[in-house]
Every structure is written in structure tokens, then in C-alpha cells.
Amino acid sequence: MLIQHSKVVQCRVEVEVAVPPKVGGQPAKxxxxxxxxxxxxxxxxxxxxxxxxxxxxxxxxxxxFMTISDARAGSNGHSS
Amino acid sequence: MGTLHELGxxxxxxxxxxxxxxxxxxxxxxxxxxxxxxxxxxPSTISAMNNLAITLGDLGQLDEAAKVKKEVLEKRQxxxxxxxPSTISAMNNLAITLGDLGQLDEAAKMKKEVLEKRQxxxxxxxPDTTSGMNNLASTLGDLGQLDEAAKMKK
Numbered sequence: 001m002l003i004q005h006s007k008v009v010q011c012r013v014e015v016e017v018a019v020p021p022k023v024g025g026q027p028a029k030x031x032x033x034x035x036x037x038x039x040x041x042x043x044x045x046x047x048x049x050x051x052x053x054x055x056x057x058x059x060x061x062x063x064x065f066m067t068i069s070d071a072r073a074g075s076n077g078h079s080s
Numbered sequence: 081m082g083t084l085h086e087l088g089x090x091x092x093x094x095x096x097x098x099x100x101x102x103x104x105x106x107x108x109x110x111x112x113x114x115x116x117x118x119x120x121x122x123p124s125t126i127s128a129m130n131n132l133a134i135t136l137g138d139l140g141q142l143d144e145a146a147k148v149k150k151e152v153l154e155k156r157q158x159x160x161x162x163x164x165p166s167t168i169s170a171m172n173n174l175a176i177t178l179g180d181l182g183q184l185d186e187a188a189k190m191k192k193e194v195l196e197k198r199q200x201x202x203x204x205x206x207p208d209t210t211s212g213m214n215n216l217a218s219t220l221g222d223l224g225q226l227d228e229a230a231k232m233k234k
Contacts, residue, residue: 034083041086044093054097061090062102068087069109 030071033064040064084110084117088128095135104135126155130170133177142181149174165208168197172212175219184223191216 040061047053088110094103111128118125130152137145153174156167172194179187195216198209213232221229 037083037086041090044090051097054093058094058097058099058102061094065087065090065106065109068083072113 027071029067033067033071036064037068084113084128085124088131091135092131095138100135100139104132104139107132107135121155121159123159126152126159129155130173134173137173137177137180142177146174146177146181149177163197163201165201168194168201169208172215176215179219179222184219188216188219188223191219 040057043057043060044054047057087106091103091106091110094100094106096103107128111125111132114122114125114128129148133145133148133152136142136148149170153167153170156164156170160167171190175187175190175194178190191212195209195212198206198212202209217229217232220226220232
């Protein structure tokens with residue numbers, strides 16, 4: 001009778017912890033949110049006068065604002 | 081400061097479409113950041129404070145609006161002088177909120193002062209003078225001085 005020994009394979013799981021890279025001394029989150037903010041401002045300027053179009057932008061504006069204010073709070077906000 | 085300036089415009093965009101609470105939140109943030117970065121007495125900070133106060137009034141938070149508007153007026157009187165158009169505008173804004181709070185005598189007194197200054201500095205035909213006259217007539221009407229209000233509205 002053949003006895004098969006199970007082979008224990010040890011897996012080394014490498015977990016990568018995402019550390020936001022620093023760009024110019026500031027967390028990437030703030031840098032990215034600024035780029036998004038520029039897009040939001042551009043969208044506001046280009047959205048025309050129809051209330052429906054303007055209202056569509058509100059969730060994006062507020063989401064971006066939350067990110068900016070959080071990121072500023074996290075980075076001590078030493079820049080404008 | 082570019083970002084804060086743009087953010088102020090975003091706040092105005094929201095209040096213009098009736099999203100007063102959201103716009104007010106952004107305007108408060110701009111005011112606080114501007115005060116921290118530029119200082120409490122900087123014209124941009126005072127302007128941000130003024131914008132916040134107007135939205136507070138629109139939101140019906142009249143006591144806080146009046147308090148902030150008083151502060152704007154005091155700062156502008158001290159920094160820009162009594163006759164500066166921005167100071168007169170701040171006085172007009174405060175007078176409107178005092179009227180909304182039911183302090184009609186104080187509001188009328190202030191609106192009379194606004195009108196007198198605008199007539200003298202800007203001239204009778206200037207849109208701000210006409211607006212000041214309309215504001216005063218409205219408060220005089222609320223005070224029951226209907227003849228004077230009607231005369232002014234003509």
C-alpha cells in the first residue's frame with residue numbers, strides 16, 4: 001500500500017501595504033484631489049445654465065471637497 | 081491661494097443653485113483657511129467672512145449671520161474707512177439681516193445711512209443707490225410708514 005505523505009508547502013504571502021507616495025512633501029491624496037478639483041472647476045465653468053446640468057455636478061463637488069478638507073487636515077494644511 | 085479662491089467660487093456656485101447648506105460648508109472652510117493662511121484682517125479673509133454671513137442669512141441662521149456681518153462691518157470700517165464702497169455694502173448687508181430679525185428701527189437707521197452715503201459717493205443714478213433706496217423703502221413699509229415708502233418706491 002502506498003502511503004502518500006502530504007507535502008506541506010509553506011506559502012510566503014507578501015502583503016503590500018499601500019503607503020501614499022510623497023509628492024513634493026505632500027501626501028499623494030492631496031495632490032490627486034487637487035487635480036480632481038481642477039476638473040470639477042472646469043466642469044462648473046463649462047456646464048452651461050441648465051439647472052439639471054448644474055445639479056449633476058453637486059455630488060462630485062461635495063465628494064471632492066470632503067477629500068480636500070480631509071487631506072488638508074491630515075497634512076496640517078501648510079499650503080494653499 | 082489659487083485653490084482657496086477657486087473653492088470660494090465653488091461655494092458660490094452651490095449657493096446660487098440653492099444648495100445653501102453645502103455651499104455654506106465650503107464657504108466656512110474657505111473663511112477658516114483664509115484666516116489661518118492670510119490672517120484675520122486680510123481683505124480676502126474679510127470677503128470670505130462676508131460671503132459666509134450672506135449664506136448664513138439665507139439659511140435662516142439670522143443671529144449668527146448678524147454677528148458675522150457686524151464683524152465684517154467693524155473690520156472694514158477700521159481697515160478701509162467709513163466711506164469705502166465695500167464698507168457701505170457691509171452696512172447694507174447687516175441692515176438687511178437686522179430687518180429680518182425684526183429690529184426695524186435699527187435697520188431703517190442703517191439703511192438711511194447707506195442711502196445717504198451712496199447718493200453722495202456714487203450718485204443718484206447708480207444701481208447700488210437705487211437698490212439702497214428700494215431696501216429702505218421696504219423697511220419703512222414694514223414700519224408702517226407707508227406714505228414715505230410709496231414715495232420712495234416711485
